[in-house]
Amino acid sequence: MAVKGVDRDLELRLDAIRREHGDTVGVEKIAEVVRAMLDTMTGDIDGGDLKLFREVESLADYIHAAKAEIAALRPGEIKNEFIASATDELDAIVGATEAATNEIMDSAEHLESLAPMMDAEVAERLTEITTRIFEACTFQDITGQRITKVVRMLKEIETRVESLVKAFGGEIEASAPRQEKAPVTDEDLLNGPQLPSGAADQAEIDRLLASFD
Amino acid sequence: MAVDKNMNVLIVDDYKTMLRIIRNLLKQLGFNNVDEATDGSMALQMLRVGNYGLIISDWNMEPMTGLQLLREVRADAKLKSIPFIMVTAESKSENVIAAKEAGVSNYIVKPFNAETLKTKMSSVLGDFA
Numbered sequence: 001m002a003v004k005g006v007d008r009d010l011e012l013r014l015d016a017i018r019r020e021h022g023d024t025v026g027v028e029k030i031a032e033v034v035r036a037m038l039d040t041m042t043g044d045i046d047g048g049d050l051k052l053f054r055e056v057e058s059l060a061d062y063i064h065a066a067k068a069e070i071a072a073l074r075p076g077e078i079k080n081e082f083i084a085s086a087t088d089e090l091d092a093i094v095g096a097t098e099a100a101t102n103e104i105m106d107s108a109e110h111l112e113s114l115a116p117m118m119d120a121e122v123a124e125r126l127t128e129i130t131t132r133i134f135e136a137c138t139f140q141d142i143t144g145q146r147i148t149k150v151v152r153m154l155k156e157i158e159t160r161v162e163s164l165v166k167a168f169g170g171e172i173e174a175s176a177p178r179q180e181k182a183p184v185t186d187e188d189l190l191n192g193p194q195l196p197s198g199a200a201d202q203a204e205i206d207r208l209l210a211s212f213d
Numbered sequence: 214m215a216v217d218k219n220m221n222v223l224i225v226d227d228y229k230t231m232l233r234i235i236r237n238l239l240k241q242l243g244f245n246n247v248d249e250a251t252d253g254s255m256a257l258q259m260l261r262v263g264n265y266g267l268i269i270s271d272w273n274m275e276p277m278t279g280l281q282l283l284r285e286v287r288a289d290a291k292l293k294s295i296p297f298i299m300v301t302a303e304s305k306s307e308n309v310i311a312a313k314e315a316g317v318s319n320y321i322v323k324p325f326n327a328e329t330l331k332t333k334m335s336s337v338l339g340d341f342a
Contacts, residue, residue, distance in 0.1 A: 131327045
């Protein structure tokens with residue numbers, strides 16, 4: 001067997017793939033190279049080679065099965081819909097808690113401004129109470145930081161899913177069967193609370209209700 | 214020596230809400246001259262033109278963190294003696310050690326209460342009623 005010849009051919013094929021695809025190489029391309037390598041070995045294999053051949057073959061089967069399973073997970077959908085939606089929801093939590101905290105502090109500051117109008121004992125008690133309110137408001141900073149960490153982790157997952165989709169090529173999305181659009185059920189209607197960008201205000205709801213009259 | 218409650222205090226945090234909370238707590242402790250910065254580089258600019266008696270800073274900010282600000286302050290001949298209290302959610306021992314090595318005067322872990330702020334300020338500035 002002309003081992004050097006096979007190595008050289010393999011090297012040339014790998015170089016060509018790297019030039020074309022960079023470091024992210026599709027599974028089909030890898031399978032193509034493995035097939036080509038095995039073809040060059042035909043008629044020139046002993047018992048050890050045969051064992052190796054079987055191992056490589058089972059590896060190829062494993063890769064194909066894994067590819068099918070990953071395709072069934074619809075990674076593009078995970079990236080474009082689920083992760084994007086989760087990040088928006090978390091951003092909305094930060095926005096809403098920040099707005100609520102500022103409202104609470106506005107009220108506490110207003111209360112505190114009344115202290116000079118009261119007798120000393122009541123004013124002191126009022127200041128103690130507003131201090132407790134300010135202290136409690138620090139929750140917003142902590143929850144905000146924790147949510148920011150979760151968003152960062154989601155973005156990391158998104159990047160990795162993106163690399164996976166790229167490695168498999170466009171076929172991964174095309175090969176997974178798309179679910180038929182099912183009729184809307186009562187459970188489908190339970191999506192609240194809506195994100196601020198998609199939420200209708202009371203006036204819009206009233207207009208919609210009035211349109212049925 | 215009595216603590217001068219008219220001193221200028223610089224508070225640094227990228228969360229506006231936290232700046233507001235600390236400002237209110239300081240006001241209740243009798244410190245009314247409070248300026249705000251939203252990251253280390255903004256704080257450094259303010260420190261170089263102002264006259265501050267105390268810095269209370271968060272750690273986790275961009276582009277310049279509280280730790281970087283602390284190092285800059287301690288490396289600056291004009292600023293290095295200003296007491297610096299770190300107020301942060303970073304509570305690992307390696308964080309506290311790094312801050313101490315950089316010259317922090319005291320360290321408060323979030324969430325905190327007014328009493329903790331008062332105690333730490335007293336340990337840095339001296340007792341105040």
